[in-house]
Amino acid sequence: QLQLVESGGGLVQSGGSLRLSCVASDFTLDYYAIGWFRQAPGKEREGVSCIGSSGGNTYYADSVKGRFTISRDNANTVYLQMNSLKPEDTAIYFCAAAAQSYVCSRQVLWYDYWGQGTQVTVSS
Numbered sequence: 001q002l003q004l005v006e007s008g009g010g011l012v013q014s015g016g017s018l019r020l021s022c023v024a025s026d027f028t029l030d031y032y033a034i035g036w037f038r039q040a041p042g043k044e045r046e047g048v049s050c051i052g053s054s055g056g057n058t059y060y061a062d063s064v065k066g067r068f069t070i071s072r073d074n075a076n077t078v079y080l081q082m083n084s085l086k087p088e089d090t091a092i093y094f095c096a097a098a099a100q101s102y103v104c105s106r107q108v109l110w111y112d113y114w115g116q117g118t119q120v121t122v123s124s
Helices: none
Strands: 004-007 010-013 018-024 032-039 046-051 058-060 068-072 077-082 091-099 118-123
Touching: 004 091, 018 032, 018 091, 018 118, 032 068, 046 068, 046 077, 058 068, 077 091
Parallel strands: 010 118
Antiparallel strands: 004 018, 018 077, 032 046, 032 091, 046 058, 068 077, 091 118
């Protein structure tokens, strides 16, 4: 069973940066599409960014384009670099994995495995 662990969240001032990590234990993520989602209090979970497996597509929500960058480092880590953070970026951030998927999606139902989330709070 694939297990995902997010880290890197925290409290940052508006305009600051954070880098989130999504790490898989005992599995390589090369063959999984990975998505980053966020959920603010009282709101639905929304797709922020994703990356397909083995050089597949990438996606960014309009609200984060030009500020967030998704990347794969080694075989079991995917990052979300978040720059120029705004108070409206405050949410719990989750990573998710879809098995054997060259293409990623912003849809929650696309993904088979989810991490527990990491809190990101941006103060004004």
